[in-house]
Amino acid sequence: MADDKKLTTRAADFSAxxxxxxxxxxxxxxxxxxxxxxxxxxGYAIWEQMQRRLDEMFKDHGVQxxxxxxxxxxxxxxxxxxxxxxxxxxxxxxxxxxxxxxEEPLVIRPTSETIIYSMYAKxxxxxxxLPMLMNQWANVVRWEMRTRLFLRTAEFLWQEGHxxxxxxAEAEAFxxxxxxxxxxxxxxxxxxxxxxxxxxxxERFAGALRTYCIEALMQDNKALQAGxxxxxxxxxxKAFQVTFQNDKGGLDYVWNTxxxxxxxxxxxxxxxxxxxxxxxxxxxLAQYQVVIVPIYKTDEExxxxxxxxxxxxxxxxxxxxxxxxxxxxxxxxxxxxxxWEGRGVPFRLEIGPRDVAAGKVMLARRTGGRKVPMDTxxxxxxxxxxxxxxxxxxxxxxxxxxxxxxxRGITKGSFLDxxxxxxxxxxxxxCGDGKCEAEIKEETKATIRCLPDEEFQSPVRPETCMWCGxxxxxxxxxxRAY
Ligand SMILES: [Zn+2]
Numbered sequence: 001m002a003d004d005k006k007l008t009t010r011a012a013d014f015s016a017x018x019x020x021x022x023x024x025x026x027x028x029x030x031x032x033x034x035x036x037x038x039x040x041x042x043g044y045a046i047w048e049q050m051q052r053r054l055d056e057m058f059k060d061h062g063v064q065x066x067x068x069x070x071x072x073x074x075x076x077x078x079x080x081x082x083x084x085x086x087x088x089x090x091x092x093x094x095x096x097x098x099x100x101x102x103e104e105p106l107v108i109r110p111t112s113e114t115i116i117y118s119m120y121a122k123x124x125x126x127x128x129x130l131p132m133l134m135n136q137w138a139n140v141v142r143w144e145m146r147t148r149l150f151l152r153t154a155e156f157l158w159q160e161g162h163x164x165x166x167x168x169a170e171a172e173a174f175x176x177x178x179x180x181x182x183x184x185x186x187x188x189x190x191x192x193x194x195x196x197x198x199x200x201x202x203e204r205f206a207g208a209l210r211t212y213c214i215e216a217l218m219q220d221n222k223a224l225q226a227g228x229x230x231x232x233x234x235x236x237x238k239a240f241q242v243t244f245q246n247d248k249g250g251l252d253y254v255w256n257t258x259x260x261x262x263x264x265x266x267x268x269x270x271x272x273x274x275x276x277x278x279x280x281x282x283x284x285l286a287q288y289q290v291v292i293v294p295i296y297k298t299d300e301e302x303x304x305x306x307x308x309x310x311x312x313x314x315x316x317x318x319x320x321x322x323x324x325x326x327x328x329x330x331x332x333x334x335x336x337x338x339x340w341e342g343r344g345v346p347f348r349l350e351i352g353p354r355d356v357a358a359g360k361v362m363l364a365r366r367t368g369g370r371k372v373p374m375d376t377x378x379x380x381x382x383x384x385x386x387x388x389x390x391x392x393x394x395x396x397x398x399x400x401x402x403x404x405x406x407x408r409g410i411t412k413g414s415f416l417d418x419x420x421x422x423x424x425x426x427x428x429x430x431c432g433d434g435k436c437e438a439e440i441k442e443e444t445k446a447t448i449r450c451l452p453d454e455e456f457q458s459p460v461r462p463e464t465c466m467w468c469g470x471x472x473x474x475x476x477x478x479x480r481a482y
Contacts (some may be wrong), residue, residue: 007020007021010276021278025043025279025342026043026343027039027270027279030149035145037147037153037156039157045287047157047263050265055159057185061177062133065137068115070139071094071106072109074104079114087110090110094106109138110140110141111140112138113207117236120132120256124164124243130166132254135159136159137157137159139156140155141155150266151482156264158260158261158263162257164242166246166252168255170255172231175210175212178257179213179214182194182226183214186226189285191272192272192273193398194214195215195450196214196215197456200476209231209233210230211229211231213226213228214226214227216268217424218271218272221405221423222479223480224267224481225482226265234254236256238253269281278341279344280366281343281345283347283390286322286344286345288345289321289346289387290322290324290348291336296352306327308356309351312379313325318380319380346365346367349362355373365386367390405422406427407426415466419444425449426479427457427458427475427476430465431467436467446479447480448476456477
């Protein structure tokens with residue numbers, strides 16, 4: 001696999017570093033179809049860990065999984081005016097099937113609101129059928145030519161949750177509950193700190209009343225939208241006649257929410273934690289949390305070391321740790337270290353003849369520091385403590401970096417200066433005028449990432465718009481973004 005060429009450093013060219021790291025770790029590859037990507041086993045394993053945890057979290061909220069078809073009648077998209085306008089430019093359309101031209105073209109889902117709410121109209125009759133809480137794990141297609149592995153591809157994997165509620169308050173509460181779930185997942189599992197907040201109207205999901213998001217800051221100080229949760233209001237309910245009999249016998253439209261995160265999170269993980277040696281995977285999401293590398297020279301040593309390594313492997317697995325023994329012959333230990341390091345395995349155990357005799361193993365951490373000898377006795381327990389501490393360290397390091405690259409109370413001058421230097425999250429007052437927002441985007445390529453939730457707002461509330469000087473209606477966070 002790996003070539004021995006040194007990776008481009010993050011400082012030299014972050015974008016080149018990102019692509020090289022992903023290719024070398026064998027997370028993904030380019031597809032023969034432009035705009036698409038192949039997710040390789042090492043990348044898919046991270047996605048599977050993400051899926052597993054998110055799925056549990058959704059189910060804890062009473063959400064059930066379902067599956068809706070890939071193909072949607074084109075007319076469905078036109079039923080919600082803003083929705084079709086938002087998605088029309090990126091649709092892939094099927095016009096032929098079985099050698100014949102179709103009566104009505106079918107679009108490959110760019111998102112599934114229309115097909116799902118057309119079915120909800122059939123399934124929901126009474127307030128007793130509510131709330132209806134569903135999620136699907138699926139692929140979607142949004143025609144996209146500027147590919148960036150995991151971050152922007154024509155086809156990607158995601159989950160999309162779709163719910164229906166009796167009133168606005170319940171829909172809003174569910175939208176925000178999911179937003180907090182995404183935040184918990186990002187911080188506790190990905191070790192990636194995020195801001196939570198609301199999108200401005202220009203960044204709102206096409207067809208939604210309000211869009212909320214989690215936003216992370218990557219190591220190159222560009223922002224990444226990592227997840228969104230939408231209160232759809234009654235827009236889709238009206239378009240698809242999703243009505244219910246309320247408890248007073250009258251007929252009402254339901255209130256919907258939809259929310260999603262995608263394989264983009266794998267890219268976010270790489271760009272949050274990776275270093276000049278490759279990927280660093282937080283222990284909780286690692287395919288292998290520990291890799292064991294046996295070291296031997298003679299056949300006799302080999303037999304002895306492999307037996308001890310195999311015993312350690314079984315003990316770690318029994319202790320609930322995802323461990324792998326790299327027993328390949330003909331690959332030198334140093335080459336194995338290099339390979340696993342590039343792939344981001346959090347911990348490596350080295351076992352040689354002297355370690356076997358002493359009942360020890362050598363522990364190396366992906367995040368650096370000295371190798372330390374560990375007793376094989378109680379090793380699973382010790383490693384679980386080590387994993388927890390690495391998980392916390394990664395989150396804290398990312399949070400510190402984000403805060404060091406954030407600026408508050410900006411003026412037009414300090415904002416332009418900030419962008420001209422390294423950039424990052426810039427907090428300032430905003431007049432609430434979409435024209436002002438568009439002008440800033442045009443001149444600086446920075447967008448409002450969110451109107452931050454209270455927890456993230458500055459202690460001193462800005463009084464004027466940082467750009468136009470008119471009175472501020474809110475605080476906003478600007479950044480250049482992926
Ligand atoms: Zn303004």
